[in-house]
Amino acid sequence: MASRAILGTFKNYSFTSRIPRAYRSLSTLVLAEHDSGLLKSQSLSAVEAAKSLGEDNSVSMLLAGSGPSLQEAAAHAASCHPSISQVLVADSDKFMYPRAEPWAKLVQLVQQKGGYSHIIAASGSFGKNILPRAAAVLDVSPVTDVIEMSGSQIFVRPIYAGNALCTVRYTGSNPCMLTIRSTSFPVASKSADSKPNPAPIDQVDLSTFGEDAIAQSRYIGHTSQDTERPDLGNARVVVTGGRGLKNAENFKMIEKLAEKLGAAVGATRAAVDAGFVPNELQVGQTGKIVAPELYLAFGVSGAIQHLAGMRDSKVIVAVNKDADAPIFQVADYGLVGDLFEVIPELLEKFPEKK
Numbered sequence: 001m002a003s004r005a006i007l008g009t010f011k012n013y014s015f016t017s018r019i020p021r022a023y024r025s026l027s028t029l030v031l032a033e034h035d036s037g038l039l040k041s042q043s044l045s046a047v048e049a050a051k052s053l054g055e056d057n058s059v060s061m062l063l064a065g066s067g068p069s070l071q072e073a074a075a076h077a078a079s080c081h082p083s084i085s086q087v088l089v090a091d092s093d094k095f096m097y098p099r100a101e102p103w104a105k106l107v108q109l110v111q112q113k114g115g116y117s118h119i120i121a122a123s124g125s126f127g128k129n130i131l132p133r134a135a136a137v138l139d140v141s142p143v144t145d146v147i148e149m150s151g152s153q154i155f156v157r158p159i160y161a162g163n164a165l166c167t168v169r170y171t172g173s174n175p176c177m178l179t180i181r182s183t184s185f186p187v188a189s190k191s192a193d194s195k196p197n198p199a200p201i202d203q204v205d206l207s208t209f210g211e212d213a214i215a216q217s218r219y220i221g222h223t224s225q226d227t228e229r230p231d232l233g234n235a236r237v238v239v240t241g242g243r244g245l246k247n248a249e250n251f252k253m254i255e256k257l258a259e260k261l262g263a264a265v266g267a268t269r270a271a272v273d274a275g276f277v278p279n280e281l282q283v284g285q286t287g288k289i290v291a292p293e294l295y296l297a298f299g300v301s302g303a304i305q306h307l308a309g310m311r312d313s314k315v316i317v318a319v320n321k322d323a324d325a326p327i328f329q330v331a332d333y334g335l336v337g338d339l340f341e342v343i344p345e346l347l348e349k350f351p352e353k354k
């Protein structure tokens with residue numbers, strides 16, 4: 001009766017369309033990745049992106065996993081960024097490994113309860129694996145690889161391997177699901193680790209979580225290099241080697257140079273396919289997207305698929321024996337020369353890292 005009376009007062013107005021619930025008020029769920037009890041910095045970039053959606057946005061962060069390291073990561077999430085207003089934790093063996101199927105169902109469960117207007121994940125292998133599947137389960141179209149936002153519905157994303165930018169207006173229903181390039185949403189240093197009052201941490205009620213979600217895939221194993229080098233996605237300096245290095249043994253020169261510079265090591269797909277280094281080091285369209293302050297490329301031709309992953313670097317230096325190599329078109333400094341002469345000379349001239 002009351003609602004009829006309220007609607008009656010509006011009878012002289014004409015409504016042309018329903019305003020999607022999402023845009024009446026903003027609330028964002030960030031799908032977070034963590035490791036060894038710490039939130040990964042890419043997930044903080046997703047929080048930065050959430051901030052760009054609008055000022056009145058309330059940001060919840062969802063973490064899943066099991067055991068003490070999950071709870072440590074939740075505590076870290078609660079206190080590491082002023083824009084995080086709630087941390088949701090799904091603690092179960094089902095999330096021991098970040099498999100897409102149970103995660104997608106988890107996102108569906110949390111969305112049913114929270115009714116978020118937006119769901120965001122960083123565009124790494126974690127987000128690229130989970131978010132599209134979760135979007136399919138929620139029956140919405142995701143907008144991927146967002147590099148810029150203009151309000152809560154208009155997004156810019158690269159197309160044609162980064163050769164053109166496309167502006168997309170999201171007109172679908174709730175939630176609007178996005179993956180963002182973390183290099184486009186850097187975390188302001190004063191944002192990180194600067195929250196006097198930690199956000200509340202709430203456990204997700206998993207009592208209705210179906211077993212069917214976990215049967216479709218099986219965890220086999222995880223390999224990664226044990227290295228003290230900085231993470232490729234966030235390093236300030238990246239030294240990349242291409243097919244010009246010729247073999248894995250020679251590629252060690254790139255690693256030595258990176259060590260001296262305190263840099264991360266990157267590689268082209270050709271170098272990865274030839275087995276010089278593992279594919280977690282691949283930079284490019286089908287590898288990692290990086291935007292360091294300094295990008296050094298040795299024996300890299302500069303194919304568009306490689307440029308797609310590094311062209312936003314602040315300063316690009318290329319060494320190639322072919323003066324017509326396309327890498328020189330994007331390089332700030334180019335040296336036409338033989339890397340087998342240039343790298344040993346650099347190794348000799350750079351002081352040892354203390």
Ligand SMILES: Cc1cc2nc3c(=O)[nH]c(=O)nc-3n(C[C@H](O)[C@H](O)[C@H](O)COP(=O)(O)OP(=O)(O)OC[C@H]3O[C@@H](n4cnc5c(N)ncnc54)[C@H](O)[C@@H]3O)c2cc1C
Pocket residue numbers: 241242243244245267268269270271282283284285286287288298299300301302303304305306309319320321322325337338339340
């Ligand atoms: C769908 C798709 C996705 C792809 N995704 C990626 C991706 O994510 N990342 C990526 O990198 N590639 C990707 N590729 C592959 C890409 O097209 C190129 O084949 C690759 O980037 C070439 O790698 P490269 O520059 O190491 O090798 P090459 O193109 O063979 O270039 C080697 C360069 O080394 C130089 N060189 C040789 N010897 C020396 C020397 N002694 N001193 C100095 N210079 C020397 C040569 O002049 C040459 O320019 C993709 C391709 C496709 C089709």
